[in-house]
Amino acid sequence: MSASPIITARGVTRRFGGLTALDAVDLDVDSGIVQAIIGPNGSGKTTLLNALSGASHADAGSITIDGKEIFRLKPHRIARLGLARTFQTIRIFTDLSVLENVEVAAGCHTRTSLLDIVVSNARQKQREAEIEHRSREALEIVGLAGRADDRAAQLPYAQQRLLEIARALASRPSVLLLDEPAAGMNMTESMMLLDTIAKLKARGITILLVEHNVRLVMGISDRVAVLDFGRKIAEGTPAEVQRNALVIEAYLGRRHRHA
Amino acid sequence: MLPALCAAAALAIPLATGDAYIIQLLNIAILNAIVVLGLNFATGWTGQINFGQAAFYGLGAYTTALAAKAGLPWIATPLLSAIVVMIASLALGVPTLRLRTYYLAMTTIGFGEIVRLVIVHWEPVTGGTSGLRAIPGISLFGLKPEGEIAHYYILLAALVLALLVAARIRHSSLGRAMIATKNSEIAAEQSGVDTTRTKVLAFMIGAVYAGLAGCLYASSIRFVSPDSFSGTQAILLMTMLIVGGMGSIVGCVIGAVALTLLPEALRFLGQWYLVLYGLGVIVVIVLAPGGLASIASMVRLRERRAR
Numbered sequence: 001m002s003a004s005p006i007i008t009a010r011g012v013t014r015r016f017g018g019l020t021a022l023d024a025v026d027l028d029v030d031s032g033i034v035q036a037i038i039g040p041n042g043s044g045k046t047t048l049l050n051a052l053s054g055a056s057h058a059d060a061g062s063i064t065i066d067g068k069e070i071f072r073l074k075p076h077r078i079a080r081l082g083l084a085r086t087f088q089t090i091r092i093f094t095d096l097s098v099l100e101n102v103e104v105a106a107g108c109h110t111r112t113s114l115l116d117i118v119v120s121n122a123r124q125k126q127r128e129a130e131i132e133h134r135s136r137e138a139l140e141i142v143g144l145a146g147r148a149d150d151r152a153a154q155l156p157y158a159q160q161r162l163l164e165i166a167r168a169l170a171s172r173p174s175v176l177l178l179d180e181p182a183a184g185m186n187m188t189e190s191m192m193l194l195d196t197i198a199k200l201k202a203r204g205i206t207i208l209l210v211e212h213n214v215r216l217v218m219g220i221s222d223r224v225a226v227l228d229f230g231r232k233i234a235e236g237t238p239a240e241v242q243r244n245a246l247v248i249e250a251y252l253g254r255r256h257r258h259a
Numbered sequence: 260m261l262p263a264l265c266a267a268a269a270l271a272i273p274l275a276t277g278d279a280y281i282i283q284l285l286n287i288a289i290l291n292a293i294v295v296l297g298l299n300f301a302t303g304w305t306g307q308i309n310f311g312q313a314a315f316y317g318l319g320a321y322t323t324a325l326a327a328k329a330g331l332p333w334i335a336t337p338l339l340s341a342i343v344v345m346i347a348s349l350a351l352g353v354p355t356l357r358l359r360t361y362y363l364a365m366t367t368i369g370f371g372e373i374v375r376l377v378i379v380h381w382e383p384v385t386g387g388t389s390g391l392r393a394i395p396g397i398s399l400f401g402l403k404p405e406g407e408i409a410h411y412y413i414l415l416a417a418l419v420l421a422l423l424v425a426a427r428i429r430h431s432s433l434g435r436a437m438i439a440t441k442n443s444e445i446a447a448e449q450s451g452v453d454t455t456r457t458k459v460l461a462f463m464i465g466a467v468y469a470g471l472a473g474c475l476y477a478s479s480i481r482f483v484s485p486d487s488f489s490g491t492q493a494i495l496l497m498t499m500l501i502v503g504g505m506g507s508i509v510g511c512v513i514g515a516v517a518l519t520l521l522p523e524a525l526r527f528l529g530q531w532y533l534v535l536y537g538l539g540v541i542v543v544i545v546l547a548p549g550g551l552a553s554i555a556s557m558v559r560l561r562e563r564r565a566r
């Protein structure tokens with residue numbers, strides 16, 4: 001496995017009023033691995049994801065992807081640099097078809113002019129054909145090819161989650177952030193999701209997985225980072241993290257008491 | 260099949276009625292349809308509330324009226340109108356569309372009022388409330404169309420062109436980016452869509468539609484006055500879009516034609532027509548929230564369920 005980090009985050013800090021949601025978090029993610037970020041509710045997992053993707057900028061710190069500084073860049077610029085994501089609460093484009101949802105992202109590297117669109121010349125038709133082809137490929141990977149022409153809003157919940165993954169894939173990312181992808185899925189659906197994640201890893205995509213379901217994470221992750229109250233309290237292989245006393249106390253311990 | 264039927268019907272109307280008044284009314288309905296198609300880019304697809312569409316319409320009309328009266332060849336007027344509204348829309352859109360929520364709505368209401376006040380008070384140039392008369396008509400390659408029927412066909416051709424361009428934009432990466440921006444700005448951004456650019460483009464393209472319709476208005480009606488481009492008109496255009504069906508190209512045309520003809524059809528009611536008109540709009544919004552254009556698909560869905 002190549003050891004060069006594709007994401008390096010240094011001192012990432014995010015405050016909401018008096019609350020420090022992220023407190024100087026450092027994170028290195030090696031290229032091609034599945035990196036999980038776990039932690040109790042409100043520990044800063046999604047805040048970290050938002051800071052990485054530019055959805056909600058960090059107040060301080062440095063974040064690089066593939067050596068390029070992305071701190072405070074607009075999200076679409078970060079997306080074009082090869083970072084795609086899905087959302088904890090589903091955010092599909094409900095007025096578009098399933099295929100068109102994916103095409104939005106597939107077209108992100110294609111520059112086109114209004115004139116080309118209006119006269120609909122050969123160059124424009126070629127571009128649109130490429131976008132469609134790439135989008136159908138992405139739908140194929142997550143198993144939604146058969147529903148390409150349906151309205152996205154008509155998909156059942158679990159398939160809407162898969163559609164978000166297909167959309168993220170279509171921009172040909174080097175890094176994919178998945179924010180609680182198994183939320184609301186049943187056992188079978190979660191298993192299929194794991195299959196999909198394995199497929200993506202095999203394609204060389206680095207995956208950053210934020211997940212509540214610890215059991216789900218441990219099986220597929222190469223590395224696990226644990227957040228608690230905005231601080232990174234542990235990092236390592238799943239086995240190392242599971243033995244870590246701090247983690248057991250902060251996260252697993254508390255869960256057990258709740259359960 | 261259906262579009263062909265509609266086109267045939269549209270072409271045949273002047274043969275069925277020789278009434279110049281009805282044809283003139285249809286001409287205004289067609290112009291309104293072009294303006295509403297323009298409004299659909301920013302509001303129907305991109306989800307930005309724009310009350311400046313009537314002002315862009317007026318800006319285009321007055322630009323053409325003044326240029327034509329100053330003796331410029333007709334062919335230059337659409338270009339000039341388009342450039343003027345393009346500059347105005349960028350001046351409004353670039354600062355406000357970076358911000359989310361309702362800044363554009365507020366800014367465009369203010370803009371509409373400014374345009375109206377300038378037209379009313381700059382009398383030596385704009386003619387004030389009495390407007391501008393005897394505007395030179397369309398003149399292209401030595402052809403000078405005369406009469407309502409000739410203009411009807413010209414405007415119909417312009418509408419077809421406007422529909423074609425709108426359909427092409429809808430099915431391009433730009434059209435998808437617009438709708439994605441409306442559905443979820445953050446998901447669009449994270450999919451690589453520059454949402455600010457998309458919003459500005461949608462707003463600008465819509466303004467150009469209104470500007471060009473304004474140019475055609477001035478040179479086919481040959482008379483402009485501030486009443487036709489007031490804030491009331493801006494709200495009427497928005498109503499046409501909502502009643503016809505937000506985001507539906509066909510809906511824009513249906514809404515514009517229906518709400519242009521309806522007040523005339525209800526004229527026998529005297530002042531009561533407004534009550535019926537208002538009720539009609541409410542009934543459509545309540546029973547078919549997707550607008551008149553959605554009724555066909557609602558019926559189809561019900562049939563499928565019944566089977």
